[in-house]
Amino acid sequence: MDKSKVPVEQRAALSLLVDDHRSVKKLFKAFQESKNDAEKRSIASETCQQLTVHAQIEEEIFYPALRGASGKIDDMLDEAKVEHTVAKDLIAQIEAGTSEMLEAHYTVLTEYVGHHVEEEESELFPAVIRAKVDLRDVAQQLEARKAELTGQLA
Ligand SMILES: [Fe+2]
Numbered sequence: 703m704d705k706s707k708v709p710v711e712q713r714a715a716l717s718l719l720v721d722d723h724r725s726v727k728k729l730f731k732a733f734q735e736s737k738n739d740a741e742k743r744s745i746a747s748e749t750c751q752q753l754t755v756h757a758q759i760e761e762e763i764f765y766p767a768l769r770g771a772s773g774k775i776d777d778m779l780d781e782a783k784v785e786h787t788v789a790k791d792l793i794a795q796i797e798a799g800t801s802e803m804l805e806a807h808y809t810v811l812t813e814y815v816g817h818h819v820e821e822e823e824s825e826l827f828p829a830v831i832r833a834k835v836d837l838r839d840v841a842q843q844l845e846a847r848k849a850e851l852t853g854q855l856a
């Protein structure tokens with residue numbers, strides 16, 4: 703999604719989330735390209751941390767701010783919530799799992815999160831823009847909560 707074309711009421715909030723998506727996608731690519739087990743393990747753990755924080759700020763702040771904006775948005779939020787649950791289950795398996803299973807778990811996570819991110823950026827975010835939801839305060843809340851959670855995990 704082209705951040706410069708997003709109206710100012712939604713720009714900061716959606717940009718923050720899109721930047722998170724880009725960051726995780728870079729990690730997916732780095733994992734795929736790595737030939738080193740220790741490096742793969744460390745990329746996987748960074749991915750899990752970033753996704754955990756991202757899912758949490760969406761669930762605590764972003765999704766609730768969109769609730770009720772339209773029937774279609776509510777349906778997408780229900781679906782997103784289910785998808786987060788599945789992603790979190792995969793994250794838990796990666797964090798607890800054996801190194802033999804890392805490749806398999808991580809590959810499924812890559813595909814699964816890729817699909818979820820695509821839906822957010824191509825369906826949910828445009829719907830939010832069309833519904834003219836004012837997300838300026840939400841952007842600040844997302845940023846503050848992300849900093850707080852990232853600090854706790856570091
Ligand atoms: Fe999400």
Ligand SMILES: [Fe+2]
Pocket residue numbers: 719723756760819822
């Ligand atoms: Fe997201």
